[in-house]
Amino acid sequence: MEKYILQNQESFNLEHIFECGQCFRWNKNSDGDYVGVINKAVIKVKQDKEKVIFTGECKNSNFKDLIRYYFDLDTNYSEYKEKLSKIDNNMKESIKFGEGIRILKQDLWECIISFIISANNNIPRIKKIIERLSATYGEKIEFEGLDYYTFPTVERLSKASVEDLRALGLGFRDKRIYNTTKMILNKEVNLEYINKLEDTNRMREELLKLDGVGPKVADCILLFALKRLDVFPIDVWVRRVMNDLYIHNEDENKVNKNELQKLAEDKFLGLSGMAQQYLFYWRRELEKHA
């Protein structure tokens, strides 16, 4: 059993990190700890007061390095928060609410499949589908007496037929997952190449070739797997909160997407992805508890 402890880590709150919509495979247990799977490692995270304790099984890589990389611990989020807080009171409020958010560095392949599944779907169901996908095509790992599953590899998932996928409850997304898996397998779209690209728009261009990846899904992948903080994924929640705060259109559904994209770009100065996370979490949590 590996162990790593953080003391007085700035900007780190488990609820904020795991409930802000960026990831789907972390679940809170009865003790309030979160357990999740990163690559081939099952990790448990416990937070009390000024301490964060990571424990887990990790065979293929250095435990501490994996944690520091995945949780983006070498980035100072206080600087982001300071910059964004200066913009207006809305940002100040949303950051106060989600002060412990960090952008996880998620695996590109897993992120692509996960967000294709997210299309016209809700978060609890997205999580269930990804679990079924992992339990069926992933690798079983035992941890503290429970079974966990790695996210399936490209090779493994490529063995699934459209019908196999449909049986997992994917709905109309079955064909998209099937096609995208094939395109990645045969390097029609090369993930290693995308990972090496510098330019955000070149990256997006490549991602948009994949079946089921449109503007919103591409931006989520850019933000959550490729660390592009200058993108602004617009979903129903972001549209809602942006309309409430800045646009005040009678019908939020009629807010023009391009206009909204430009507004975010101008307002959030290269940190629109961070702003999007604070706003999304803030608006969605308030609605939950309303």
Add this chain to the structure above:
DNA sequence: ATCCAGGGACGCG
């Protein structure tokens, strides 16, 4: 029953 969910593909003008 009807609506909605972290949208995208497709066809049309």
Add this chain to the structure above:
DNA sequence: CGCGTCCATGGA
């Protein structure tokens, strides 16, 4: 190009 429509599924 911009816009409407359809797409499976399950929970509210």
